[in-house]
Amino acid sequence: MEFIYYFGDVFTPFNFMLLLLGTVGGLILGATPGLSPTMAVALLIPFTFRLEPASGLILLGAAYTSTVAGGAVSAILLKIPGAPANIATTLDGHTMAKKGEGARALQLSFIASAVGGVFGVLLLIFLTPLLAQWALAFGPSHLFWLAILGVTIIGSLDSSSVVKGLLSGCIGLWLATIGFDDIMGAQRFIFHSSVSGGINVIPALIGLFAIPQVITMFAKGRARLDAEVLSVEKHPISKAFREVFNRFRALSIGTITGSIIGLIPGVGGQIAGLVAYDQAKKMSPERGKFGTGHSEGVIAAESANNAMVGPSLVPLLTLSIPGSPTAAVLLGGLLIHGIFPGSDLFDNYPEVAWTFINSMLIGQILMCIFGLYIAGLAARVAQVPNNVMAAVVLGLAVFGSYSVQNSMGDVYIMMALGTGMFFLERFGFSAAPLVLGLILGPIAEANFIQGSMIANATSSIGSYFFTGPLNLLLIGIVVASVAYSGWMELRSRRYTTKDDAVAKEEALS
Amino acid sequence: MKNLIAAASIALMGLTGAAAADGHANYPERPMMLMVSYGAGGATDFQARIVTMTAGNDDALGMPIAIINKPGAGGRVGWNWFATQAEADGYTLGAYNIPHFIAQSIEGGVEYGADSFEPIANWGADPAVFVVAADSPFNSMADVVNYAKENPGGLTFSGAGLFVGHHIAALQLEKAAGVKLAYIPNSKGGAGAMKAVIAGEVLGGVNNLSDAFRAREAGNVKILGVFDLERNDFLPDVPTMMEQGYDIDNASVNFRGVMVPKGTPQPIIDKLAEIVPTMFANGRVAGKMKAGGSPMHIMNRAEVQEMWAAREKTLKELLAGL
Numbered sequence: 001m002e003f004i005y006y007f008g009d010v011f012t013p014f015n016f017m018l019l020l021l022g023t024v025g026g027l028i029l030g031a032t033p034g035l036s037p038t039m040a041v042a043l044l045i046p047f048t049f050r051l052e053p054a055s056g057l058i059l060l061g062a063a064y065t066s067t068v069a070g071g072a073v074s075a076i077l078l079k080i081p082g083a084p085a086n087i088a089t090t091l092d093g094h095t096m097a098k099k100g101e102g103a104r105a106l107q108l109s110f111i112a113s114a115v116g117g118v119f120g121v122l123l124l125i126f127l128t129p130l131l132a133q134w135a136l137a138f139g140p141s142h143l144f145w146l147a148i149l150g151v152t153i154i155g156s157l158d159s160s161s162v163v164k165g166l167l168s169g170c171i172g173l174w175l176a177t178i179g180f181d182d183i184m185g186a187q188r189f190i191f192h193s194s195v196s197g198g199i200n201v202i203p204a205l206i207g208l209f210a211i212p213q214v215i216t217m218f219a220k221g222r223a224r225l226d227a228e229v230l231s232v233e234k235h236p237i238s239k240a241f242r243e244v245f246n247r248f249r250a251l252s253i254g255t256i257t258g259s260i261i262g263l264i265p266g267v268g269g270q271i272a273g274l275v276a277y278d279q280a281k282k283m284s285p286e287r288g289k290f291g292t293g294h295s296e297g298v299i300a301a302e303s304a305n306n307a308m309v310g311p312s313l314v315p316l317l318t319l320s321i322p323g324s325p326t327a328a329v330l331l332g333g334l335l336i337h338g339i340f341p342g343s344d345l346f347d348n349y350p351e352v353a354w355t356f357i358n359s360m361l362i363g364q365i366l367m368c369i370f371g372l373y374i375a376g377l378a379a380r381v382a383q384v385p386n387n388v389m390a391a392v393v394l395g396l397a398v399f400g401s402y403s404v405q406n407s408m409g410d411v412y413i414m415m416a417l418g419t420g421m422f423f424l425e426r427f428g429f430s431a432a433p434l435v436l437g438l439i440l441g442p443i444a445e446a447n448f449i450q451g452s453m454i455a456n457a458t459s460s461i462g463s464y465f466f467t468g469p470l471n472l473l474l475i476g477i478v479v480a481s482v483a484y485s486g487w488m489e490l491r492s493r494r495y496t497t498k499d500d501a502v503a504k505e506e507a508l509s
Numbered sequence: 510m511k512n513l514i515a516a517a518s519i520a521l522m523g524l525t526g527a528a529a530a531d532g533h534a535n536y537p538e539r540p541m542m543l544m545v546s547y548g549a550g551g552a553t554d555f556q557a558r559i560v561t562m563t564a565g566n567d568d569a570l571g572m573p574i575a576i577i578n579k580p581g582a583g584g585r586v587g588w589n590w591f592a593t594q595a596e597a598d599g600y601t602l603g604a605y606n607i608p609h610f611i612a613q614s615i616e617g618g619v620e621y622g623a624d625s626f627e628p629i630a631n632w633g634a635d636p637a638v639f640v641v642a643a644d645s646p647f648n649s650m651a652d653v654v655n656y657a658k659e660n661p662g663g664l665t666f667s668g669a670g671l672f673v674g675h676h677i678a679a680l681q682l683e684k685a686a687g688v689k690l691a692y693i694p695n696s697k698g699g700a701g702a703m704k705a706v707i708a709g710e711v712l713g714g715v716n717n718l719s720d721a722f723r724a725r726e727a728g729n730v731k732i733l734g735v736f737d738l739e740r741n742d743f744l745p746d747v748p749t750m751m752e753q754g755y756d757i758d759n760a761s762v763n764f765r766g767v768m769v770p771k772g773t774p775q776p777i778i779d780k781l782a783e784i785v786p787t788m789f790a791n792g793r794v795a796g797k798m799k800a801g802g803s804p805m806h807i808m809n810r811a812e813v814q815e816m817w818a819a820r821e822k823t824l825k826e827l828l829a830g831l
Contacts, residue, residue, distance in 0.1 A: 042549035136708040180582030182696035197581025320727045328550030338800025342727025446696035457691030
């Protein structure tokens with residue numbers, strides 16, 4: 001209960017102003033495609049040099065929290081996920097926006113984010129020592145199985161057929177092998193200097209989601225002179241609140257999945273939203289509605305990616321190990337003031353540690369308030385004519401890809417992947433499984449290699465990967481997930497032809 | 510009006526003429542950038558931001574330095590870019606990590622070598638250390654080596670990757686102790702390697718002194734030895750490898766500093782080489798570096814050139830067997 005004692009520090013005028021600044025700024029940065037939470041926090045670090053440690057961390061914590069949620073804005077309105085965490089939000093959120101329910105989708109996503117986020121921070125406050133042990137329990141073999149578990153959801157994720165989903169997943173896995181490999185430094189498929197560093201997830205994400213949109217918008221603008229404008233229906237906030245809590249199953253699945261996955265160092269937020277979305281879909285009686293603008297999809301995805309914020313800081317705050325790139329940047333923000341995370345932080349600087357954690361709690365609520373306000377305004381984005389919108393999105397896409405590593409190579413990659421995806425979409429393939437393959441490939445590969453090196457030195461590969469309760473549990477979930485997908489496939493017999501895919505595509509656009 | 514333009518153009522020509530005549534007297538005239546070939550938040554990025562924070566002061570360069578991150582492939586992406594595409598105009602600086610980029614150039618497949626760059630000054634030296642988990646039965650390097658002798662190839666220990674300082678340290682230890690070890694490179698760098706040690710995935714690990722110091726403060730690890738010639742100020746109680754009877758020098762120490770691409774005008778190099786070391790010596794910089802647990806080691810251009818040459822020779826010998 002120590003944290004309550006430090007709540008006062010959050011509400012001093014100066015700190016509260018920083019909190020507001022971080023929250024509003026974070027929402028705007030998060031809504032800009034390409035500006036991931038990691039970059040937003042890194043951009044703010046120089047401003048914290050001259051602040052008190054606690055004030056600096058309030059700014060960083062608030063920005064981290066709200067950039068994660070802000071990514072939903074561009075995911076829903078533009079179908080460009082602001083960061084990998086928001087991929088799952090596009091699946092139902094953007095479809096809702098197309099139906100004129102942009103305001104409702106945004107309201108749902110911000111409320112779900114706040115619920116997930118508050119739960120995640122409460123976990124961080126009360127269960128930190130316990131969670132730290134859990135975070136360490138995942139070794140290479142477990143992370144390998146976790147990545148395989150992610151691969152098993154590829155087939156069922158937003159494609160017109162399982163085979164096409166798996167095929168796009170494989171394309172993603174192949175793209176992930178390009179570049180110098182992480183462990184051995186071997187060069188693979190480096191056919192142009194732009195790809196020597198591998199394919200960065202963010203430019204790939206922007207290209208795969210935004211460019212097909214842009215091409216479609218330009219094409220439509222020419223074909224129909226009355227380039228139609230999406231209508232936006234007003235949606236009362238109280239109704240959104242009621243809806244979020246009525247969808248209790250999706251909300252709790254999202255929150256719990258997000259908290260668990262956020263805790264695991266090195267996997268983190270990138271896949272939390274997608275896994276939660278898939279779980280919510282499998283457990284919902286209305287699973288047929290997922291992908292057509294169903295509110296459960298948005299709620300599960302957004303509650304998961306904010307729930308992961310709190311637990312993702314556990315390894316950093318207790319063990320001094322940054323579990324995610326964003327945590328690594330926050331570590332820099334602490335070190336610059338001579339504060340070492342770990343027991344030193346909680347014993348000697350409780351006013352810094354608890355003020356920081358409290359500010360994230362308050363930040364979640366502020367984020368929700370400002371987010372709901374923005375939802376009212378931002379939904380008007382959909383009223384911009386198609387051709388103007390296409391130009392704006394294209395500009396943002398180029399800017400976002402370039403800014404990740406200040407590299408034109410990333411812009412070329414973004415354009416090439418996006419153009420390719422435009423044609424793949426014509427044939428019923430979709431971008432989400434492809435990105436999932438791109439994210440999971442390196443995790444599975446690196447952990448398999450590390451695990452087998454350790455196994456070869458100590459025991460055998462068989463006993464390293466197939467024994468131990470956690471390995472067996474994960475293998476069990478993998479088998480269940482595959483069996484379930486197979487059974488559903490047989491039962492519903494989704495025979496999908498090219499015509500069906502085109503029909504679905506046209507129904508959506 | 511015409512006269513005015515004519516006058517202005519003559520004045521302009523005079524100005525450029527004057528600047529060209531005495532070379533680069535007014536350098537730097539605009540903000541500069543420092544390319545870091547690792548991501549934001551990493552140790553190199555963190556330190557680069559601290560040591561350049563006073564660049565805009567009048568007694569330093571008088572112009573601020575912006576950090577540009579070009580991460581990827583263990584630094585290869587950034588250094589490839591720096592060697593082939595960066596402009597040699599004095600406004601594009603780069604951060605180097607020794608032994609990383611020299612080891613990578615010996616390994617091959619990259620477009621740079623030690624002679625692609627001109628060193629300016631060195632700001633830090635982060636030695637590698639040997640760490641084990643706090644509850645490990647090993648209490649000295651002798652315990653570690655004895656275990657390795659009983660279990661050839663069975664002593665697993667982590668490090669940040671291949672062809673980086675940690676890997677060099679591992680090779681030196683194998684050679685000096687005459688044992689076969691199982692070095693497990695980690696794809697998540699030093700932080701991932703440290704996690705592997707704390708979680709008990711491996712029996713020990715080579716890691717950066719600065720990170721290990723923090724982990725020890727947090728009560729997670731024991732530090733058994735320093736891969737350097739002398740004990741470190743941060744860890745006066747930890748003996749060097751040499752003291753424990755292993756003939757290991759400072760070849761694995763991670764030196765960080767500033768360089769420019771080959772072809773940068775000599776007057777600019779001279780000016781930078783004169784000012785940059787004094788910028789590193791600034792009291793505020795030293796305070797922030799010490800607070801962050803980052804050991805400083807300032808060297809001027811001539812010393813760095815000598816160090817690069819020595820390092821290249823040692824690394825060629827060490828890596829020849831691979």
